Amino acid sequence: MIFILQRRTLQGVHESRVGSLAWNNNILTAGDMDGKIVNNDTRIRNHAVQTYHGHEREVCGLKWSASGQKLASGGNDNLLHIWDVSMASSAHSTGRTQWLHRLDDHLAAVKVLAWCPFQSNLLASGGGVGDRCIKFWNTHTGACLNSVNTGSQVCALLWNKNDRELLSSHGFTQNQLALWKYLSMVKMAELNGHTYPVLYMAQEIQPASAL
Numbered sequence: 001m002i003f004i005l006q007r008r009t010l011q012g013v014h015e016s017r018v019g020s021l022a023w024n025n026n027i028l029t030a031g032d033m034d035g036k037i038v039n040n041d042t043r044i045r046n047h048a049v050q051t052y053h054g055h056e057r058e059v060c061g062l063k064w065s066a067s068g069q070k071l072a073s074g075g076n077d078n079l080l081h082i083w084d085v086s087m088a089s090s091a092h093s094t095g096r097t098q099w100l101h102r103l104d105d106h107l108a109a110v111k112v113l114a115w116c117p118f119q120s121n122l123l124a125s126g127g128g129v130g131d132r133c134i135k136f137w138n139t140h141t142g143a144c145l146n147s148v149n150t151g152s153q154v155c156a157l158l159w160n161k162n163d164r165e166l167l168s169s170h171g172f173t174q175n176q177l178a179l180w181k182y183l184s185m186v187k188m189a190e191l192n193g194h195t196y197p198v199l200y201m202a203q204e205i206q207p208a209s210a211l
Helices: none
Strands: 018-024 027-032 036-041 048-053 059-064 070-075 080-084 101-103 110-115 122-127 133-138 143-149 154-159 165-170 177-181 186-191
Touching (some): 018 070, 027 059, 036 059, 059 110, 110 154
Parallel strands (some): 018 059
Antiparallel strands (some): 059 070, 070 080, 122 133, 154 165, 165 177
């Protein structure tokens, strides 16, 4: 039997729906329907410590880099922001926050974000039904390195931790899975058979003894 104990409730910060979450050590970052992003320090009573303001509509994707120094956020405003951890405003600030990069190449909501495990400044993002593209970004310069039209809504992206491959899952219209070779983005395999969008994926981590 498994017991789940609620450690605490974080409240009093958001006035609208919270649609995205991302951990950065003890900081839980939350994005809401009003476009506000809040860093919550779960160790202290006054947990809302910093905010980021830049999205004009709901924040639907959040992902911290492995170093914990950069945050990528995607929104229903079709925008992708790259933030430096030092650029956050005070918890109760309402003014616009300065971002590292404001990227508007996607033509639909940006819900899917994946930092590359073997190149720290490389970020992959996926667009919704009206976009259907996987884009690759140099987060130092803000340059779009490549864009691939997948033919379907991009629902999830998963980098292979053991090889230079990227797996994408999709919704409308084909509901497929696709395995890509990076950097060429040659499609190595396509898996069809799902009737509905494939929203989530997970990679099994093999123990050292099994390798």
